[in-house]
Amino acid sequence: MPSQFRKGSGSLSIVNASTHNLKNVSVVIPTGVLVALTGVSGSGKSSLVEEVCEQNPNKVILVDQSAVGANQRGCIATYTGTFDLIRKLFAQENSVSASLFSYNSTGACDECKGLGHMDIDMNFLGDIKIKCPKCDGKRYMSEVLKYLYNGKSIDQVLESTVEEALTFFSQKEIKDKLGMLAEVGLDYIELGQSLDTLSGGESQRLKLASRLQSKGEFYILDEPTSGLHFADIEKLLNLLNRLVDNGNTVLVVEHNLKVISSSDWVIDLGLEGGDKGGELIAQGTPNDILGCERSYTAKYLKGAIKGE
Ligand SMILES: [Zn+2]
Known part of the structure; x- marks a missing residue:
């Protein structure tokens, strides 16, 4: 005390x-x-x-x-405002449009529309979620994943934990935003984790x-x-x-x-x-x-x- x-x-x-x-x-x-x-x-x-x-x-x-947010399209990266910054980095590095790196926009897998999974109606059993077979749950069309930033594709960045991303990125604005998550003990969470799956x-x-x-x-x-x-x-x-x-x-x-x-x-x-x-x-x-x-x-x- x-x-x-x-x-x-x-x-x-x-x-x-x-x-x-x-x-x-x-x-x-x-x-x-x-x-x-x-x-x-x-x-x-x-x-x-x-x-x-x-x-x-x-x-x-x-x-x-x-x-x-109940929206399954929102993730840790979008909530913290780091996703816009990260997409810009990918766009600059590869001289292409930043919207390619959005799974809610032109970069989305056309099979699952960027969700990474599909809901299958099982009649009396209700809906079940299966991993999208076309993008293997990565949310993007395969062309997008060829573009790298510091050796990582956009889906690999979204699979990084906050802690990993804090060492991967050197930009102050990104570090500041992610640093706050680490301070509240959320350093183990992946940038791409959907908000509707958080406890x-x-x-x-x-x-x-x-x-x-x-x-x-x-x-x-x-x-x-x-x-x-x-x-x-x-x-x-x-x-x-x-x-x-x-x-x-x-x-x-x-x-x-x-x-x-x-x-x-x-x-x-x-x-x-x-x-x-x-x-x-x-x-x-x-x-x-x-x-x-x-x-x-x-x-x-x-x-x-x-x-x-
Ligand atoms: Zn897909």
Whole structure:
């Protein structure tokens, strides 16, 4: 646990929140710090988040785990804006049009129209996806793949991970955009991976990556550590702290004790779930929470600190 907690630079008020099981909860949330919203499952955390959003429209940004884009034509490279730059490099190197290197344009395989796969209607079994036999899933017509940049064809570049691409490209603009993905722990993702195949946690971190330069925002993240390994939780914490140090507020709905104990301020709901929940049990720094006899979060935190 840090010995120093950051002090809030302002505040956001929630008055008489009564959505679902909340029992007229009023709470002042400090801004400019890392805030953890805690409590057992069903204690009213999601309801309080709903109230925070409703009572402060246009002031808070929910960074949830929903898909970044349901469009199967979007990929990591298009989302980050690096694909345009990469296609220009290929075009310059080979003195041809940049649109040739777009699988959504003239370069697309004419069999699968640049999707790399085809949907086959299996009647009662529904649709199944098969790899396009003409382009072998590469999305491009074969002529396009003869053009190389630094020894790689465009499909090979799309198969590169973010980490590989960071060493392959020397252009600052590309490195900056991909570097943000590495910072949110997405260095293992391939540039050509479709956005609709990302997990919830990956989508959430991709959205965060595009927010790294922001200032003065109030972000709400629901369970950002879900599905993350220990080392990645550490990375995520660094990222959240960086957002705060840049002048943003980050409120996380969280069970992870490492994240809770690293927060500047904790809002603990309880005591139980459902009708026996919906009350504000404790609020303050993690140290303050430890002093609350009733709080389950305090009990778990004490156990975690002893175990360290
Ligand atoms: Zn094809």
